[in-house]
Amino acid sequence: MSTLIWFRHDLRLADNPALAAAAATAEPVIPVYIFAPREESPWSPGGASRWWLHESLSRLDGNLRAVGSSLCIRASEDSLTTLVELARECGARRVVWNRRYEPAVIARDQKIKTALREAGLETASYSGALLHEPWTIRTQSGGPFQVFSAYWRHCKELDDPAPPEPPPTTLRAPAAWPKSHPLDRLELLPKRAWPAGLEAAWTPGSDAAHVQLERFLEQSFDDYGSRRDRPGLRGTSRMSPHLHFGEIGPREIWHAARRYALAHGRHSSWKDSQFLTEIGWREFAHHLVFHFPKTPEEPLRAKYARFPWRSDAAGLRAWQRGATGYPIVDAGMRELWRTGWMHNRVRMIAGSFLVKDLLLPWTEGARWFWDTLVDADLASNTLGWQWVAGCGADAAPFFRIFNPTTQGTKFDAAGDYVRRWVPEIAGLPNEWLHRPWEAPAPVLEAAGVTLGRTYPFPVIDHAVARQAALAAFAAVK
DNA sequence: TGAAATGTTGGGGCG
DNA sequence: ACGCCCCAACATTTC
Numbered sequence: 001m002s003t004l005i006w007f008r009h010d011l012r013l014a015d016n017p018a019l020a021a022a023a024a025t026a027e028p029v030i031p032v033y034i035f036a037p038r039e040e041s042p043w044s045p046g047g048a049s050r051w052w053l054h055e056s057l058s059r060l061d062g063n064l065r066a067v068g069s070s071l072c073i074r075a076s077e078d079s080l081t082t083l084v085e086l087a088r089e090c091g092a093r094r095v096v097w098n099r100r101y102e103p104a105v106i107a108r109d110q111k112i113k114t115a116l117r118e119a120g121l122e123t124a125s126y127s128g129a130l131l132h133e134p135w136t137i138r139t140q141s142g143g144p145f146q147v148f149s150a151y152w153r154h155c156k157e158l159d160d161p162a163p164p165e166p167p168p169t170t171l172r173a174p175a176a177w178p179k180s181h182p183l184d185r186l187e188l189l190p191k192r193a194w195p196a197g198l199e200a201a202w203t204p205g206s207d208a209a210h211v212q213l214e215r216f217l218e219q220s221f222d223d224y225g226s227r228r229d230r231p232g233l234r235g236t237s238r239m240s241p242h243l244h245f246g247e248i249g250p251r252e253i254w255h256a257a258r259r260y261a262l263a264h265g266r267h268s269s270w271k272d273s274q275f276l277t278e279i280g281w282r283e284f285a286h287h288l289v290f291h292f293p294k295t296p297e298e299p300l301r302a303k304y305a306r307f308p309w310r311s312d313a314a315g316l317r318a319w320q321r322g323a324t325g326y327p328i329v330d331a332g333m334r335e336l337w338r339t340g341w342m343h344n345r346v347r348m349i350a351g352s353f354l355v356k357d358l359l360l361p362w363t364e365g366a367r368w369f370w371d372t373l374v375d376a377d378l379a380s381n382t383l384g385w386q387w388v389a390g391c392g393a394d395a396a397p398f399f400r401i402f403n404p405t406t407q408g409t410k411f412d413a414a415g416d417y418v419r420r421w422v423p424e425i426a427g428l429p430n431e432w433l434h435r436p437w438e439a440p441a442p443v444l445e446a447a448g449v450t451l452g453r454t455y456p457f458p459v460i461d462h463a464v465a466r467q468a469a470l471a472a473f474a475a476v477k
Numbered sequence: 478t479g480a481a482a483t484g485t486t487g488g489g490g491c492g
Numbered sequence: 493a494c495g496c497c498c499c500a501a502c503a504t505t506t507c
Contacts, residue, residue, distance in 0.1 A: 397507085401480070402479065403480060473507085
């Protein structure tokens with residue numbers, strides 16, 4: 001009885017419970033990927049994600065070919081119809097997949113499971129994307145957690161997640177392969193020259209994910225706590241897009257970190273390492289979006305629904321383009337545009353600027369990030385923006401307003417990050433790099449900077465903006 | 478996983 | 493020696 005393995009956000013062969021279950025039968029296995037973006041509307045993949053997906057599917061096909069199989073790709077308006085067609089074409093009697101947790105996807109998958117069973121097919125779904133599925137974690141009173149530290153403490157007290165399954169060494173091919181669309185048919189690559197920066201910055205795919213994880217553990221795991229907040233360094237794991245697409249699973253990361261820590265003599269506190277805590281935030285984000293399914297669009301704290309956000313097309317555009325006049329913000333927004341990624345510290349700074357200096361709705365930020373991030377993930381993006389706007393679970397209080405100059409001075413003291421992404425002010429000395437509008441005229445001239453021409457004046461005065469934000473906050477207090 | 482305003486303390490200069 | 497002031501450094505409160 002052959003089996004369709006329906007790949008989704010689990011584009012890997014190792015640590016893939018659905019694939020392992022399909023392979024375990026020794027019957028034919030038909031790997032399929034169905035691109036049906038309209039089903040995920042309004043959160044169908046953005047531009048940067050599509051680029052990544054294109055590359056990742058190509059790699060997955062390569063990995064499958066290495067074990068005697070291949071990936072069947074379909075563009076579709078309706079995943080259910082396509083699954084039924086595929087099953088008919090190759091005589092499959094069973095469909096298996098790993099679960100996802102976004103509200104719209106859960107609803108779709110539920111319908112598909114029911115319909116497939118009514119059509120006489122067996123179905124089974126598995127847990128592959130999280131250490132702990134959202135409904136398995138409850139507070140003592142039975143509700144979902146809303147405070148990260150309590151949530152993660154609880155998770156760490158549970159049994160360790162099972163070690164990852166090894167990849168299958170061979171997959172039995174079906175007698176007849178179903179017809180596959182060529183990858184280009186999905187039209188995932190952008191028309192413009194955008195991908196050049198993405199290609200230079202990233203290597204998608206499961207193999208690259210594992211190489212990157214090992215490199216991170218060797219080079220940065222020990223110093224992660226002290227280096228992760230400095231965007232000029234390469235101190236973070238850069239696992240986020242790989243995790244989003246499931247090119248690597250959190251169980252693999254958990255056990256790799258454990259192995260590394262124990263091999264280096266840290267037997268007691270490895271679970272408390274800052275790196276695994278960040279994995280915990282990813283888990284928490286999924287926990288929240290599952291239990292509070294409206295939060296991608298609406299603030300979790302209801303009173304924020306009446307926050308007096310402004311409307312300012314020019315301000316939004318300046319932010320998106322990296323032309324706010326605040327170097328650390330502009331550097332972040334340009335890194336995002338060029339590489340599809342932004343350092344997490346800078347996401348907080350740039351996010352705070354949009355929401356609290358420009359007083360623009362956090363949903364605008366979430367939208368822009370959704371289209372430009374290669375790691376755009378509904379759970380993490382929602383948590384991040386609700387955190388920065390102060391309207392989410394365990395969020396930063398609204399009055400915690402980042403000062404872009406102070407943050408720049410603190411976390412990019414040597415100016416490496418700003419100089420890399422805002423080269424037109426690279427000639428400024430460190431003392432003025434994060435506040436060029438205050439630099440003496442001769443300093444600006446010596447650096448070849450003409451404010452208003454080669455680099456913008458600040459779009460808004462931070463001290464004034466801060467007061468306005470606090471006044472606006474009074475409206476919801 | 479802030480920042481600014483405000484309060485407190487203590488050292489040193491000075492009459 | 494003492495009181496007074498200034499102010500930096502640190503702590504606390506407030507937004």
